[in-house]
Amino acid sequence: MIMESRQINRKKALLRVLLYFVVFDICLATLYPYFVMLTTALKSRPEIFAMNGKVFPIKAIWSNFLDIWQKAPMAKYMINSIIIATGSTAIAMVCGIPAAYALARMKFKGQTAFLGFIIVSQMFAPVVLLIGIYKVMQFLKLTNSLLGLIFINAAFNQAFTIWLLRGTFLSISPEMEQAATIDGCNRVQALLRVLLPVAAPGIVTTLIFIFINAWNEYTVALCLISSDTLKPLTVGINIFNGYNMIEWQYLFAASLFAIMPVVILFMSIEKNLTSGLTAGGVKG
């Protein structure tokens, strides 16, 4: 009996070591591209193209991280990214909150059709519709403008916004709002004063998720924006990615600036986001 339990313990310990080993290796592999970007961003151009290059830079050239701000309108790109991401989030929320509220709290004809419409809209990625989007933007005189990108990002994130918020609202009992209505609040007041504060965690998750999506968007911006001063970071940094020569050290230094804010934001919402995504699905 004692022998047996000792064997089981040994097996458990072995499995534990294996678990650590596998997870550790996966983490290393995941970080590898970022490690490459960081070490390359710290090298000089000749060192990158040297015949027998080393993994780590011979001497870290931190000035690469400063040079990019002179060699390209990086500050402009960053401001554009912030404007696009903030604007898209604001519009997506202003349109999405009432829609999610109606879906969660009211019964109306066409409700199923509207949900179906949201689901179908998800399958059209902007890239497949680029030609159509381009035509609409030409008509609205919104090509080569940040406002145009804001509308497109907001529209293509509507499905997620409504999906996540509807799940959040459904998970909150309507009793408090009903009590507020009896006390003389109208629906808008009940939403703003009662439901939204309680739903704040879900709303923040949704906000950040849209912000990140819009920040990371590349394809539509690549197609619609032609002036260098209106480009967001994802498109702008490719100024270092020329046809004949790629300035890898600058490209990766700029990339790290573009990645960092959203990676940190993402870590903060990851847990709520994934449970929100699947909860919306299960409650369908």
Add this chain to the structure above:
Amino acid sequence: MRSKKHSSLQNRAEPYLWILPSVLLMSIFIIVPIGCVFYMAFSKITKAGMVKGFNGIENFAKVLKSRAFGVVLSNTLIWTVVVVVLSTVLGFILALLLNNKFKGRKIARAIIVFPWATTLVIQASAWKFIIDTDYGALNTLLKSLGIISSNVNWTPTPGAFFAWEIACGIFVTIPFVCFTALSGLQSIDQSYYEAATVDGGSYWQQMFHITLPLVKPSLTVATVLNIIYVFNSFPIVWTITKGDPANRTDTLVTYLYKLAFYNGKQGEAAAVSVIGFLILLVCASLYMISTLRKGDE
């Protein structure tokens, strides 16, 4: 009496007012472009993008006749199926690992979220640099570890390039699957496992009778969304090879982008878009049927 009637009408109209902004936004920026694309797919369009009347299925005929299209279509299917299947399997396994309690789990979760949060164009640039034959980071790393003595050409053929693009696609998709599966796993009531252990159920029995059925809803959502995303994914292929050489690494979306914005063949590009919808529509209708059926239950 009159005011009551008025208010009931108001009540009936109210939900539509609440969804109106959202409907407007999606109509103008999604539905109208869809209409445009369909209209253009059946129209004759000049190089300058002017629509010159209806020309039936001529755009489709041109697309289907072109030699590149077969390659592009089979690439797209390989790309979608391989990336979705492998990232689902690997992501689920990773979720099972992370569902154990161990020291450093929080750090592991924080690290694994990285590729999900990173914009694809940057992730793809890093991979392009890593696999370069002459100065790539992978060769440098393997040489300094003493595993290889001279540079290896990781991309001797277009197929090899495409395989790397698929690897990159899997790499960036795993976190999404992993975290959706993990949230499904963590919502499973531990008492199921306790009961199964008391009854003498083995690990694999528990896996097939408890874990998989209960995680299935989360995995289904993740898989359907992934099929759509991966099918429509543009930046990875665009950054690493631009679909070259000679369309050998093109997928539908990079192919149609080149048709529309490089070759001035907007009619044909629109036809490719429509073909893409039709393929996805089959997937989406299966999804809708299953979701709506669940709603009726």
